Amino acid sequence: MARIAAARMSAEPSSPEQHDRRQRILRAASRIGTEKSLERVQMHDVAKAAGVAIGTLYRYFPSKVHLFTAVMAAQVDRLHEQAAQPAPGVEPEDAVADLLVQASRSLLAQPVLSASMLQASNSAHVATVADTIHIDSTFRDILLRTVGVEVPTAQDVTLVRLLMQCWYGVLQSSLNGRASMADVESDIRLACRLLLAPRSNAAQPSQ
Structure with missing residues (x-):
């Protein structure tokens, strides 16, 4: 530790x-x-x-926890630069899934570094490691923008937070050797459908 x-x-x-x-x-x-x-x-x-x-x-x-949490924050900033609203015809949950799958492949290509970033950020306390707040808020903004939500409701924020927690868990399982890349992709896509599709469908006008 x-x-x-x-x-x-x-x-x-x-x-x-x-x-x-x-x-x-x-x-x-x-x-x-x-x-x-x-x-x-x-x-x-x-x-x-x-x-x-x-x-x-x-x-x-002040510590390796601060340092590698900051490294993770820099990775999230780069992801933020790459994220965009879904293209026409692409369901929001599919756009988010594509983004997270791409990010997962990039992170899992450097498993030692990714494990250190996750370990550091998971053990960091918001009172002393400010980058934890930056990671959470930036990641939340990335997902909401990809979904196409400009003014999120409390439920939107909750669903995105649950998706973030799920994604971290999927990544950790893969880094621990308990999930293949195929498992990672299928789990991410299922999580996006379960958490975001109801919100997406509710936003569609009734026929």
Whole structure:
């Protein structure tokens, strides 16, 4: 289990140079994390690979939990850039399923890094790891936009939250060797149909 080194929030970069240093740290952590599990990653190695002092690393990321939760947040940001509203004729639940299947394939292509990101974010507490809130809110916005919902109801938010939790569980099962990629895809598509199709059908005008 990764140790939470300090119960404090990460420092936020405020200048272009600080943003650049933070991005270098995240890229270095991603490279090292593709080969080493969260327990085996050494913060000194990340600092060296990023070309920053160890004190600088700990200023932005007080622990490996902070660091790899931030790596996951960066992945979610990239997914947000790729997401779009469904094309005409594509059911919203199918568009979401396609998005999540594509994201799953990308993550499972780097199983060691993905396991570390999930482990870190699952053990992170919102009181000290701000990126957990960023991940949840951004991921929620991605799914709602893909469904085509501009003003979500409370039920929309609940359904999306349940879908997010289901997706995390499916990914974890695959990373643990308990589900094949075919299982992952079929489970994701079924979850999207069960959770989103009723909402999609209710939005259609009555004949």
